[in-house]
Amino acid sequence: MKLNILGCYSATPRTNTNPTSQVLDINNHLFLIDCGEGTQVELRRNKIKFSRIKHVFISHLHGDHYFGLVGLISTFRLLTRETDLHIYGPKGLKEVITLQLKLSDSWTNYKLIFHELTSKESQLIFEDDKVEVYTIPLDHRIYTNGFLFKEKAGDRKLDINAVLNADISQAYYRKLKQGADVINESGVVIKNESVTKDPAKPKSYAFCSDTAYNETIIPIIKDVDVLYHESTFLEKNKNLCQPTKHSSAKQAATIASKANVGQLILGHYSTRYDDINQFKDEAQTIFENVELAEDGKVFEF
Protein backbone atom coordinates (compact mmCIF):
# COMPACT_ATOMS: atom_id res chain seq x y z
CA MET A 1 0.00 0.00 0.00
CA LYS A 2 1.11 3.53 -0.70
CA LEU A 3 -0.50 6.52 1.01
CA ASN A 4 -0.10 9.95 -0.57
CA ILE A 5 -1.10 12.80 1.71
CA LEU A 6 -2.56 15.67 -0.35
CA GLY A 7 -3.71 17.73 2.60
CA CYS A 8 -3.71 17.15 6.36
CA TYR A 9 -4.66 20.40 8.05
CA SER A 10 -7.99 21.22 9.63
CA ALA A 11 -10.44 23.97 8.74
CA THR A 12 -9.47 26.57 6.17
CA PRO A 13 -7.08 26.14 3.22
CA ARG A 14 -4.07 28.46 3.31
CA THR A 15 -1.32 29.35 0.87
CA ASN A 16 0.96 26.67 2.33
CA THR A 17 -1.40 24.05 3.80
CA ASN A 18 -4.34 22.09 2.45
CA PRO A 19 -7.47 20.63 4.01
CA THR A 20 -7.94 16.86 4.26
CA SER A 21 -7.41 14.64 1.26
CA GLN A 22 -5.30 11.56 0.64
CA VAL A 23 -4.87 8.87 -1.98
CA LEU A 24 -4.43 5.25 -0.95
CA ASP A 25 -2.85 3.07 -3.64
CA ILE A 26 -3.48 -0.66 -3.16
CA ASN A 27 -1.94 -2.67 -6.00
CA ASN A 28 -2.39 0.27 -8.39
CA HIS A 29 -6.02 0.70 -7.42
CA LEU A 30 -6.39 4.32 -6.23
CA PHE A 31 -8.84 5.22 -3.48
CA LEU A 32 -9.37 8.93 -2.82
CA ILE A 33 -10.18 9.63 0.82
CA ASP A 34 -11.80 13.01 1.52
CA CYS A 35 -11.58 15.89 -0.88
CA GLY A 36 -11.18 19.36 0.65
CA GLU A 37 -11.12 22.49 -1.49
CA GLY A 38 -8.12 22.46 -3.84
CA THR A 39 -7.77 18.67 -3.95
CA GLN A 40 -7.74 18.59 -7.76
CA VAL A 41 -4.77 20.96 -7.81
CA GLU A 42 -2.96 18.83 -5.21
CA LEU A 43 -3.61 15.73 -7.33
CA ARG A 44 -1.87 17.53 -10.20
CA ARG A 45 0.97 18.72 -7.97
CA ASN A 46 1.49 15.14 -6.73
CA LYS A 47 1.34 13.84 -10.33
CA ILE A 48 -1.53 11.45 -9.64
CA LYS A 49 -3.35 10.44 -12.77
CA PHE A 50 -6.98 11.54 -12.48
CA SER A 51 -8.28 8.68 -14.57
CA ARG A 52 -7.00 6.08 -12.12
CA ILE A 53 -9.31 7.28 -9.36
CA LYS A 54 -12.47 5.21 -9.46
CA HIS A 55 -13.60 5.32 -5.83
CA VAL A 56 -13.96 8.31 -3.53
CA PHE A 57 -14.69 8.05 0.19
CA ILE A 58 -16.00 11.08 2.06
CA SER A 59 -15.88 10.93 5.85
CA HIS A 60 -18.35 13.72 6.58
CA LEU A 61 -19.90 16.85 5.18
CA HIS A 62 -17.78 19.54 6.81
CA GLY A 63 -16.35 21.65 4.02
CA ASP A 64 -12.69 20.96 4.73
CA HIS A 65 -13.38 17.31 3.86
CA TYR A 66 -15.46 17.62 0.70
CA PHE A 67 -15.73 21.11 -0.85
CA GLY A 68 -13.23 20.04 -3.55
CA LEU A 69 -15.36 17.12 -4.75
CA VAL A 70 -17.75 18.96 -7.06
CA GLY A 71 -14.82 20.66 -8.80
CA LEU A 72 -13.04 17.34 -9.25
CA ILE A 73 -16.20 15.80 -10.71
CA SER A 74 -16.50 18.77 -13.09
CA THR A 75 -12.87 18.50 -14.14
CA PHE A 76 -13.30 14.76 -14.82
CA ARG A 77 -16.11 15.81 -17.18
CA LEU A 78 -13.92 18.38 -18.96
CA LEU A 79 -11.27 15.69 -19.37
CA THR A 80 -13.96 13.59 -21.10
CA ARG A 81 -13.75 10.80 -18.53
CA GLU A 82 -15.83 7.75 -19.43
CA THR A 83 -15.17 5.48 -16.45
CA ASP A 84 -17.76 5.19 -13.68
CA LEU A 85 -16.98 7.08 -10.48
CA HIS A 86 -18.19 5.56 -7.20
CA ILE A 87 -18.68 7.95 -4.30
CA TYR A 88 -19.18 6.76 -0.73
CA GLY A 89 -20.29 9.32 1.82
CA PRO A 90 -23.00 10.54 4.14
CA LYS A 91 -26.56 10.95 2.98
CA GLY A 92 -26.95 14.42 1.49
CA LEU A 93 -23.83 14.24 -0.65
CA LYS A 94 -25.75 13.10 -3.71
CA GLU A 95 -28.23 15.95 -3.35
CA VAL A 96 -25.59 18.65 -3.06
CA ILE A 97 -23.48 17.38 -5.96
CA THR A 98 -26.51 16.78 -8.18
CA LEU A 99 -27.92 20.23 -7.45
CA GLN A 100 -24.67 21.87 -8.52
CA LEU A 101 -24.47 19.84 -11.74
CA LYS A 102 -28.08 20.73 -12.46
CA LEU A 103 -27.55 24.47 -11.86
CA SER A 104 -24.53 24.48 -14.16
CA ASP A 105 -26.37 22.37 -16.73
CA SER A 106 -23.21 20.27 -16.85
CA TRP A 107 -24.13 16.64 -16.42
CA THR A 108 -21.23 14.23 -16.43
CA ASN A 109 -20.68 12.09 -19.51
CA TYR A 110 -19.54 9.29 -17.20
CA LYS A 111 -21.62 7.54 -14.58
CA LEU A 112 -21.65 8.95 -11.05
CA ILE A 113 -22.68 6.27 -8.57
CA PHE A 114 -23.43 7.44 -5.07
CA HIS A 115 -23.33 5.03 -2.14
CA GLU A 116 -24.90 7.05 0.63
CA LEU A 117 -24.10 6.02 4.20
CA THR A 118 -26.48 6.25 7.12
CA SER A 119 -25.59 3.30 9.36
CA LYS A 120 -24.12 3.86 12.79
CA GLU A 121 -22.59 0.38 12.76
CA SER A 122 -19.42 -0.60 10.93
CA GLN A 123 -20.34 -2.11 7.59
CA LEU A 124 -18.67 -3.51 4.49
CA ILE A 125 -19.17 -0.91 1.76
CA PHE A 126 -16.73 -2.02 -0.96
CA GLU A 127 -15.26 -5.34 -2.01
CA ASP A 128 -13.35 -6.66 -5.00
CA ASP A 129 -10.97 -9.61 -5.31
CA LYS A 130 -8.13 -7.74 -3.59
CA VAL A 131 -9.62 -5.31 -1.08
CA GLU A 132 -12.45 -4.84 1.41
CA VAL A 133 -13.47 -1.45 2.77
CA TYR A 134 -15.44 -1.08 6.01
CA THR A 135 -16.83 2.05 7.65
CA ILE A 136 -15.58 3.07 11.08
CA PRO A 137 -18.35 5.03 12.84
CA LEU A 138 -16.74 8.07 14.48
CA ASP A 139 -17.86 10.52 17.14
CA HIS A 140 -17.97 13.98 15.60
CA ARG A 141 -20.37 16.93 15.55
CA ILE A 142 -22.14 15.55 12.47
CA TYR A 143 -22.49 12.02 11.05
CA THR A 144 -18.96 10.83 10.27
CA ASN A 145 -17.25 7.61 9.22
CA GLY A 146 -13.64 6.59 9.08
CA PHE A 147 -12.69 3.88 6.59
CA LEU A 148 -10.84 0.61 7.08
CA PHE A 149 -9.05 -0.77 4.01
CA LYS A 150 -8.15 -4.45 4.27
CA GLU A 151 -6.21 -6.35 1.64
CA LYS A 152 -7.51 -9.86 1.17
CA ALA A 153 -5.09 -12.72 1.71
CA GLY A 154 -3.61 -13.54 -1.69
CA ASP A 155 -3.02 -16.99 -3.17
CA ARG A 156 -0.30 -19.21 -1.69
CA LYS A 157 3.05 -18.80 -3.48
CA LEU A 158 4.50 -21.78 -5.35
CA ASP A 159 7.95 -22.90 -4.15
CA ILE A 160 8.87 -23.49 -7.77
CA ASN A 161 11.93 -25.71 -7.12
CA ALA A 162 9.95 -27.88 -4.75
CA VAL A 163 7.08 -28.09 -7.25
CA LEU A 164 9.45 -29.19 -10.05
CA ASN A 165 11.19 -31.73 -7.84
CA ALA A 166 7.80 -33.15 -6.81
CA ASP A 167 6.98 -33.76 -10.47
CA ILE A 168 3.56 -32.04 -10.36
CA SER A 169 1.67 -31.34 -13.59
CA GLN A 170 1.20 -27.65 -14.43
CA ALA A 171 -2.52 -28.36 -14.56
CA TYR A 172 -2.46 -28.52 -10.73
CA TYR A 173 -0.63 -25.21 -10.10
CA ARG A 174 -3.87 -23.30 -9.65
CA LYS A 175 -5.14 -25.83 -7.07
CA LEU A 176 -1.80 -25.59 -5.24
CA LYS A 177 -2.12 -21.79 -5.06
CA GLN A 178 -5.57 -22.23 -3.57
CA GLY A 179 -4.06 -24.42 -0.81
CA ALA A 180 -5.11 -27.91 -1.97
CA ASP A 181 -3.02 -31.08 -1.82
CA VAL A 182 -2.50 -32.65 -5.27
CA ILE A 183 -1.41 -35.95 -6.82
CA ASN A 184 1.83 -35.89 -8.82
CA GLU A 185 2.67 -37.60 -12.12
CA SER A 186 3.69 -40.78 -10.23
CA GLY A 187 0.37 -40.94 -8.33
CA VAL A 188 1.81 -39.77 -4.99
CA VAL A 189 -0.17 -37.31 -2.82
CA ILE A 190 1.84 -34.12 -2.36
CA LYS A 191 1.01 -32.13 0.75
CA ASN A 192 0.37 -28.49 -0.14
CA GLU A 193 2.68 -27.08 2.56
CA SER A 194 5.62 -29.04 1.18
CA VAL A 195 5.57 -27.15 -2.14
CA THR A 196 4.02 -23.75 -1.36
CA LYS A 197 4.76 -20.75 0.87
CA ASP A 198 2.50 -18.39 2.74
CA PRO A 199 1.39 -15.37 0.70
CA ALA A 200 2.54 -11.92 1.77
CA LYS A 201 0.66 -10.89 4.91
CA PRO A 202 -2.31 -8.77 3.81
CA LYS A 203 -1.98 -5.15 4.85
CA SER A 204 -4.58 -2.94 6.43
CA TYR A 205 -5.03 0.82 6.78
CA ALA A 206 -7.52 2.74 8.90
CA PHE A 207 -8.44 6.39 8.32
CA CYS A 208 -10.07 8.05 11.35
CA SER A 209 -10.88 11.74 10.93
CA ASP A 210 -12.67 13.69 12.38
CA THR A 211 -13.43 12.24 15.78
CA ALA A 212 -13.41 12.81 19.49
CA TYR A 213 -11.60 10.21 21.60
CA ASN A 214 -13.72 7.15 21.00
CA GLU A 215 -12.83 3.71 22.35
CA THR A 216 -15.67 2.02 20.46
CA ILE A 217 -13.51 2.08 17.31
CA ILE A 218 -10.79 -0.06 18.93
CA PRO A 219 -12.27 -3.49 18.04
CA ILE A 220 -12.75 -2.36 14.43
CA ILE A 221 -9.20 -1.10 13.91
CA LYS A 222 -7.52 -3.75 16.13
CA ASP A 223 -4.04 -4.75 14.83
CA VAL A 224 -4.16 -2.66 11.62
CA ASP A 225 -0.77 -2.00 10.12
CA VAL A 226 -1.25 1.74 9.84
CA LEU A 227 -3.73 4.03 11.56
CA TYR A 228 -4.23 7.64 10.45
CA HIS A 229 -5.89 9.30 13.42
CA GLU A 230 -6.74 12.96 13.67
CA SER A 231 -4.97 15.06 16.29
CA THR A 232 -6.42 18.50 15.92
CA PHE A 233 -5.12 19.71 19.27
CA LEU A 234 -2.34 19.28 21.78
CA GLU A 235 -3.18 18.31 25.35
CA LYS A 236 -2.60 21.90 26.49
CA ASN A 237 -5.77 22.79 24.52
CA LYS A 238 -7.59 19.65 25.61
CA ASN A 239 -10.54 21.76 26.72
CA LEU A 240 -11.31 22.34 23.03
CA CYS A 241 -11.54 18.61 22.19
CA GLN A 242 -14.93 17.77 23.62
CA PRO A 243 -16.93 20.80 22.41
CA THR A 244 -15.48 20.49 18.89
CA LYS A 245 -15.42 16.66 18.97
CA HIS A 246 -11.77 16.43 18.01
CA SER A 247 -8.83 14.55 19.55
CA SER A 248 -5.51 15.53 21.03
CA ALA A 249 -2.26 13.88 19.92
CA LYS A 250 -2.16 12.02 23.24
CA GLN A 251 -5.68 10.70 22.73
CA ALA A 252 -4.82 9.54 19.20
CA ALA A 253 -1.79 7.72 20.59
CA THR A 254 -3.90 6.13 23.32
CA ILE A 255 -6.26 4.71 20.69
CA ALA A 256 -3.24 3.47 18.67
CA SER A 257 -1.81 1.78 21.73
CA LYS A 258 -5.06 0.16 22.86
CA ALA A 259 -5.79 -1.06 19.31
CA ASN A 260 -2.24 -2.45 19.01
CA VAL A 261 -1.69 -0.89 15.59
CA GLY A 262 1.64 -1.11 13.80
CA GLN A 263 2.10 2.58 13.10
CA LEU A 264 0.25 5.79 13.89
CA ILE A 265 0.13 8.69 11.44
CA LEU A 266 -1.09 11.96 12.92
CA GLY A 267 -2.88 14.69 10.95
CA HIS A 268 -5.72 17.23 10.85
CA TYR A 269 -3.66 19.72 12.80
CA SER A 270 -5.26 22.92 13.95
CA THR A 271 -3.58 25.81 12.21
CA ARG A 272 -2.99 27.49 15.58
CA TYR A 273 0.27 25.53 16.04
CA ASP A 274 3.43 26.65 14.28
CA ASP A 275 5.47 23.51 14.93
CA ILE A 276 3.75 20.20 14.22
CA ASN A 277 6.63 18.25 15.80
CA GLN A 278 4.92 18.94 19.11
CA PHE A 279 2.19 16.50 18.05
CA LYS A 280 4.73 13.73 17.53
CA ASP A 281 6.50 14.43 20.81
CA GLU A 282 3.23 14.34 22.71
CA ALA A 283 1.98 11.15 21.04
CA GLN A 284 5.29 9.36 21.63
CA THR A 285 4.84 9.63 25.37
CA ILE A 286 2.13 6.98 24.87
CA PHE A 287 2.99 5.12 21.63
CA GLU A 288 6.40 4.83 20.01
CA ASN A 289 5.84 4.35 16.28
CA VAL A 290 4.40 7.73 15.31
CA GLU A 291 4.77 9.60 12.03
CA LEU A 292 3.50 13.04 11.09
CA ALA A 293 1.38 13.50 7.99
CA GLU A 294 2.52 16.43 5.85
CA ASP A 295 1.05 17.72 2.61
CA GLY A 296 2.77 15.93 -0.27
CA LYS A 297 4.31 13.19 1.94
CA VAL A 298 4.14 9.56 0.81
CA PHE A 299 4.05 6.57 3.14
CA GLU A 300 4.72 3.05 1.83
CA PHE A 301 3.83 0.01 3.89
Added chain:
Amino acid sequence: MKLNILGCYSATPRTNTNPTSQVLDINNHLFLIDCGEGTQVELRRNKIKFSRIKHVFISHLHGDHYFGLVGLISTFRLLTRETDLHIYGPKGLKEVITLQLKLSDSWTNYKLIFHELTSKESQLIFEDDKVEVYTIPLDHRIYTNGFLFKEKAGDRKLDINAVLNADISQAYYRKLKQGADVINESGVVIKNESVTKDPAKPKSYAFCSDTAYNETIIPIIKDVDVLYHESTFLEKNKNLCQPTKHSSAKQAATIASKANVGQLILGHYSTRYDDINQFKDEAQTIFENVELAEDGKVFEF
Protein backbone atom coordinates in the same frame (compact mmCIF):
# COMPACT_ATOMS: atom_id res chain seq x y z
CA MET B 1 -10.48 52.14 -8.80
CA LYS B 2 -8.07 49.26 -8.30
CA LEU B 3 -8.68 45.87 -9.87
CA ASN B 4 -6.85 42.86 -8.41
CA ILE B 5 -7.01 39.78 -10.64
CA LEU B 6 -7.05 36.62 -8.47
CA GLY B 7 -7.72 34.21 -11.32
CA CYS B 8 -8.38 34.69 -15.02
CA TYR B 9 -8.27 31.27 -16.68
CA SER B 10 -11.23 29.24 -17.87
CA ALA B 11 -12.39 25.83 -16.73
CA THR B 12 -10.24 23.82 -14.34
CA PRO B 13 -7.83 25.16 -11.72
CA ARG B 14 -4.20 24.09 -12.19
CA THR B 15 -1.05 24.36 -10.13
CA ASN B 16 -0.11 27.65 -11.81
CA THR B 17 -3.43 29.17 -12.92
CA ASN B 18 -6.69 29.95 -11.19
CA PRO B 19 -10.30 30.14 -12.33
CA THR B 20 -12.13 33.46 -12.44
CA SER B 21 -12.11 35.77 -9.47
CA GLN B 22 -11.21 39.43 -9.04
CA VAL B 23 -11.48 42.15 -6.44
CA LEU B 24 -12.52 45.65 -7.43
CA ASP B 25 -11.55 48.31 -4.90
CA ILE B 26 -13.54 51.54 -5.22
CA ASN B 27 -12.49 54.06 -2.56
CA ASN B 28 -11.55 51.20 -0.18
CA HIS B 29 -14.87 49.44 -0.69
CA LEU B 30 -14.03 45.92 -1.93
CA PHE B 31 -16.30 44.12 -4.39
CA LEU B 32 -15.51 40.45 -5.06
CA ILE B 33 -16.45 39.43 -8.60
CA ASP B 34 -16.78 35.68 -9.18
CA CYS B 35 -15.24 33.12 -6.87
CA GLY B 36 -13.77 30.02 -8.51
CA GLU B 37 -12.31 27.17 -6.45
CA GLY B 38 -9.29 28.36 -4.49
CA THR B 39 -10.34 32.02 -4.34
CA GLN B 40 -9.90 32.20 -0.57
CA VAL B 41 -6.27 31.08 -0.92
CA GLU B 42 -5.69 33.65 -3.67
CA LEU B 43 -7.18 36.34 -1.42
CA ARG B 44 -4.57 35.39 1.19
CA ARG B 45 -1.78 35.27 -1.40
CA ASN B 46 -2.75 38.76 -2.60
CA LYS B 47 -2.96 39.98 1.01
CA ILE B 48 -6.55 41.15 0.72
CA LYS B 49 -8.23 41.52 4.06
CA PHE B 50 -11.20 39.13 4.18
CA SER B 51 -13.20 41.37 6.48
CA ARG B 52 -13.24 44.20 3.95
CA ILE B 53 -15.28 42.16 1.47
CA LYS B 54 -18.93 42.93 1.99
CA HIS B 55 -20.37 42.34 -1.49
CA VAL B 56 -19.90 39.37 -3.78
CA PHE B 57 -21.09 39.27 -7.40
CA ILE B 58 -21.42 35.91 -9.15
CA SER B 59 -21.81 36.02 -12.94
CA HIS B 60 -23.17 32.49 -13.43
CA LEU B 61 -23.29 29.04 -11.92
CA HIS B 62 -20.54 27.28 -13.84
CA GLY B 63 -18.10 25.90 -11.30
CA ASP B 64 -15.07 27.89 -12.42
CA HIS B 65 -16.95 31.04 -11.40
CA TYR B 66 -18.36 30.08 -8.00
CA PHE B 67 -17.15 26.75 -6.52
CA GLY B 68 -14.93 28.72 -4.12
CA LEU B 69 -17.81 30.68 -2.61
CA VAL B 70 -19.07 28.16 -0.07
CA GLY B 71 -15.52 27.68 1.26
CA LEU B 72 -15.05 31.42 1.57
CA ILE B 73 -18.35 31.74 3.43
CA SER B 74 -17.26 28.93 5.78
CA THR B 75 -13.89 30.53 6.39
CA PHE B 76 -15.57 33.85 7.20
CA ARG B 77 -17.50 31.91 9.84
CA LEU B 78 -14.33 30.37 11.30
CA LEU B 79 -12.81 33.85 11.44
CA THR B 80 -15.87 34.86 13.53
CA ARG B 81 -16.99 37.47 11.03
CA GLU B 82 -19.90 39.57 12.22
CA THR B 83 -20.49 41.85 9.24
CA ASP B 84 -23.32 41.11 6.81
CA LEU B 85 -22.29 39.57 3.49
CA HIS B 86 -24.35 40.47 0.42
CA ILE B 87 -24.28 37.99 -2.45
CA TYR B 88 -25.61 38.85 -5.91
CA GLY B 89 -25.99 35.99 -8.35
CA PRO B 90 -28.35 33.81 -10.37
CA LYS B 91 -31.34 32.15 -8.79
CA GLY B 92 -30.24 28.81 -7.35
CA LEU B 93 -27.17 30.17 -5.60
CA LYS B 94 -28.99 30.58 -2.32
CA GLU B 95 -30.29 27.02 -2.43
CA VAL B 96 -26.89 25.47 -3.09
CA ILE B 97 -25.07 27.49 -0.44
CA THR B 98 -27.82 27.00 2.14
CA LEU B 99 -27.94 23.24 1.50
CA GLN B 100 -24.21 22.93 2.15
CA LEU B 101 -24.39 24.98 5.35
CA LYS B 102 -27.31 22.83 6.49
CA LEU B 103 -25.52 19.55 5.75
CA SER B 104 -22.45 20.68 7.67
CA ASP B 105 -24.62 22.03 10.48
CA SER B 106 -22.44 25.15 10.28
CA TRP B 107 -24.67 28.19 10.05
CA THR B 108 -22.89 31.48 9.76
CA ASN B 109 -22.77 33.75 12.78
CA TYR B 110 -23.04 36.72 10.43
CA LYS B 111 -25.92 37.53 8.11
CA LEU B 112 -25.84 36.14 4.58
CA ILE B 113 -28.07 38.19 2.31
CA PHE B 114 -28.77 36.76 -1.11
CA HIS B 115 -29.91 38.96 -3.97
CA GLU B 116 -30.95 36.44 -6.59
CA LEU B 117 -31.01 37.61 -10.19
CA THR B 118 -33.46 36.46 -12.84
CA SER B 119 -33.99 39.48 -15.08
CA LYS B 120 -32.84 39.41 -18.68
CA GLU B 121 -32.71 43.21 -18.75
CA SER B 122 -29.93 45.32 -17.29
CA GLN B 123 -30.92 46.48 -13.82
CA LEU B 124 -29.52 48.46 -10.93
CA ILE B 125 -28.69 45.92 -8.20
CA PHE B 126 -26.52 47.92 -5.79
CA GLU B 127 -26.25 51.55 -4.85
CA ASP B 128 -24.62 53.56 -2.10
CA ASP B 129 -23.47 57.17 -1.98
CA LYS B 130 -20.37 56.44 -4.07
CA VAL B 131 -21.17 53.58 -6.44
CA GLU B 132 -23.88 52.04 -8.58
CA VAL B 133 -23.76 48.47 -9.89
CA TYR B 134 -25.82 47.33 -12.87
CA THR B 135 -26.17 43.88 -14.41
CA ILE B 136 -25.06 43.32 -18.00
CA PRO B 137 -27.10 40.44 -19.45
CA LEU B 138 -24.70 38.15 -21.33
CA ASP B 139 -25.16 35.41 -23.90
CA HIS B 140 -23.80 32.18 -22.42
CA ARG B 141 -24.94 28.55 -22.12
CA ILE B 142 -26.70 29.27 -18.84
CA TYR B 143 -28.15 32.45 -17.32
CA THR B 144 -25.23 34.87 -16.96
CA ASN B 145 -24.70 38.50 -16.05
CA GLY B 146 -21.73 40.77 -16.30
CA PHE B 147 -21.53 43.71 -13.90
CA LEU B 148 -21.09 47.42 -14.53
CA PHE B 149 -19.58 49.43 -11.66
CA LYS B 150 -20.12 53.19 -11.96
CA GLU B 151 -18.72 55.72 -9.54
CA LYS B 152 -21.13 58.53 -8.83
CA ALA B 153 -20.03 62.06 -9.63
CA GLY B 154 -18.54 63.47 -6.45
CA ASP B 155 -19.02 66.98 -5.01
CA ARG B 156 -17.49 69.95 -6.79
CA LYS B 157 -14.02 70.82 -5.46
CA LEU B 158 -13.51 74.21 -3.77
CA ASP B 159 -10.86 76.42 -5.37
CA ILE B 160 -9.79 77.44 -1.91
CA ASN B 161 -7.84 80.57 -2.91
CA ALA B 162 -10.76 81.81 -4.97
CA VAL B 163 -13.15 81.07 -2.12
CA LEU B 164 -11.00 83.02 0.36
CA ASN B 165 -10.59 85.96 -2.03
CA ALA B 166 -14.36 86.04 -2.57
CA ASP B 167 -14.89 86.43 1.18
CA ILE B 168 -17.44 83.61 1.50
CA SER B 169 -18.53 82.37 4.93
CA GLN B 170 -17.54 78.81 5.76
CA ALA B 171 -21.22 78.10 6.38
CA TYR B 172 -21.70 78.16 2.59
CA TYR B 173 -18.91 75.72 1.67
CA ARG B 174 -21.27 72.76 1.57
CA LYS B 175 -23.66 74.59 -0.77
CA LEU B 176 -20.72 75.49 -3.00
CA LYS B 177 -19.68 71.82 -3.20
CA GLN B 178 -23.22 71.00 -4.23
CA GLY B 179 -22.96 73.47 -7.13
CA ALA B 180 -25.01 76.38 -5.82
CA ASP B 181 -24.26 80.09 -6.17
CA VAL B 182 -23.90 81.87 -2.79
CA ILE B 183 -23.87 85.37 -1.34
CA ASN B 184 -20.60 86.53 0.25
CA GLU B 185 -20.03 88.52 3.44
CA SER B 186 -20.46 91.79 1.48
CA GLY B 187 -23.81 90.69 0.04
CA VAL B 188 -22.48 90.01 -3.49
CA VAL B 189 -23.70 86.96 -5.41
CA ILE B 190 -20.76 84.66 -6.19
CA LYS B 191 -21.21 82.39 -9.20
CA ASN B 192 -20.38 78.81 -8.31
CA GLU B 193 -18.09 78.23 -11.30
CA SER B 194 -15.91 81.16 -10.27
CA VAL B 195 -14.85 79.50 -6.99
CA THR B 196 -15.16 75.73 -7.61
CA LYS B 197 -13.68 73.14 -9.96
CA ASP B 198 -15.15 70.06 -11.57
CA PRO B 199 -14.84 66.92 -9.41
CA ALA B 200 -12.66 64.07 -10.64
CA LYS B 201 -14.41 62.35 -13.53
CA PRO B 202 -16.26 59.34 -12.11
CA LYS B 203 -14.73 56.07 -13.26
CA SER B 204 -16.53 53.02 -14.56
CA TYR B 205 -15.61 49.36 -14.94
CA ALA B 206 -17.48 46.61 -16.79
CA PHE B 207 -16.90 42.89 -16.18
CA CYS B 208 -18.18 40.68 -19.03
CA SER B 209 -17.52 36.97 -18.60
CA ASP B 210 -18.62 34.48 -19.84
CA THR B 211 -20.27 35.45 -23.11
CA ALA B 212 -20.48 34.85 -26.81
CA TYR B 213 -20.02 37.88 -29.08
CA ASN B 214 -23.02 39.96 -28.14
CA GLU B 215 -23.63 43.46 -29.51
CA THR B 216 -26.64 44.03 -27.26
CA ILE B 217 -24.24 44.85 -24.40
CA ILE B 218 -22.72 47.79 -26.28
CA PRO B 219 -25.23 50.46 -25.16
CA ILE B 220 -24.82 49.30 -21.54
CA ILE B 221 -21.03 49.46 -21.48
CA LYS B 222 -20.71 52.48 -23.83
CA ASP B 223 -17.71 54.70 -22.93
CA VAL B 224 -16.67 52.79 -19.78
CA ASP B 225 -13.12 53.47 -18.69
CA VAL B 226 -12.16 49.83 -18.45
CA LEU B 227 -13.81 46.75 -19.92
CA TYR B 228 -12.82 43.24 -18.82
CA HIS B 229 -14.12 41.00 -21.60
CA GLU B 230 -13.57 37.29 -21.84
CA SER B 231 -11.49 35.94 -24.70
CA THR B 232 -11.52 32.20 -24.23
CA PHE B 233 -10.27 31.46 -27.72
CA LEU B 234 -8.17 32.84 -30.55
CA GLU B 235 -9.73 33.35 -33.97
CA LYS B 236 -8.02 30.18 -35.23
CA ASN B 237 -10.37 28.25 -32.92
CA LYS B 238 -13.33 30.48 -33.71
CA ASN B 239 -15.43 27.41 -34.52
CA LEU B 240 -15.49 26.68 -30.77
CA CYS B 241 -16.96 30.07 -29.84
CA GLN B 242 -20.57 29.59 -30.83
CA PRO B 243 -21.17 26.06 -29.44
CA THR B 244 -19.51 26.96 -26.12
CA LYS B 245 -20.87 30.54 -26.12
CA HIS B 246 -17.47 32.10 -25.62
CA SER B 247 -15.63 34.89 -27.45
CA SER B 248 -12.37 35.17 -29.33
CA ALA B 249 -9.84 37.92 -28.59
CA LYS B 250 -10.82 39.61 -31.86
CA GLN B 251 -14.50 39.55 -30.91
CA ALA B 252 -13.72 41.04 -27.48
CA ALA B 253 -11.75 43.82 -29.20
CA THR B 254 -14.61 44.46 -31.62
CA ILE B 255 -16.99 44.97 -28.69
CA ALA B 256 -14.43 47.26 -27.01
CA SER B 257 -14.07 49.30 -30.19
CA LYS B 258 -17.81 49.59 -30.88
CA ALA B 259 -18.50 50.54 -27.25
CA ASN B 260 -15.70 53.13 -27.35
CA VAL B 261 -14.21 51.97 -24.05
CA GLY B 262 -11.01 53.44 -22.66
CA GLN B 263 -9.15 50.21 -22.11
CA LEU B 264 -9.78 46.51 -22.74
CA ILE B 265 -8.54 43.83 -20.35
CA LEU B 266 -8.64 40.30 -21.75
CA GLY B 267 -9.06 37.16 -19.65
CA HIS B 268 -10.74 33.75 -19.24
CA TYR B 269 -8.15 32.17 -21.49
CA SER B 270 -8.60 28.57 -22.51
CA THR B 271 -5.78 26.52 -21.03
CA ARG B 272 -5.00 25.12 -24.49
CA TYR B 273 -2.78 28.12 -25.30
CA ASP B 274 0.75 28.27 -23.94
CA ASP B 275 1.40 31.92 -24.77
CA ILE B 276 -1.32 34.37 -23.78
CA ASN B 277 0.44 37.20 -25.66
CA GLN B 278 -1.28 35.86 -28.75
CA PHE B 279 -4.57 37.17 -27.32
CA LYS B 280 -3.17 40.69 -27.05
CA ASP B 281 -1.68 40.60 -30.54
CA GLU B 282 -4.95 39.43 -32.02
CA ALA B 283 -7.06 41.99 -30.16
CA GLN B 284 -4.74 44.86 -31.09
CA THR B 285 -5.50 44.35 -34.77
CA ILE B 286 -8.92 45.84 -33.87
CA PHE B 287 -8.43 47.96 -30.74
CA GLU B 288 -5.19 49.52 -29.53
CA ASN B 289 -5.44 49.84 -25.74
CA VAL B 290 -5.41 46.20 -24.68
CA GLU B 291 -4.00 44.67 -21.51
CA LEU B 292 -3.80 41.02 -20.50
CA ALA B 293 -5.21 39.89 -17.19
CA GLU B 294 -2.84 37.62 -15.25
CA ASP B 295 -3.34 35.98 -11.89
CA GLY B 296 -2.05 38.34 -9.21
CA LYS B 297 -1.91 41.39 -11.52
CA VAL B 298 -3.25 44.74 -10.29
CA PHE B 299 -4.71 47.45 -12.54
CA GLU B 300 -5.22 50.99 -11.24
CA PHE B 301 -7.39 53.45 -13.10
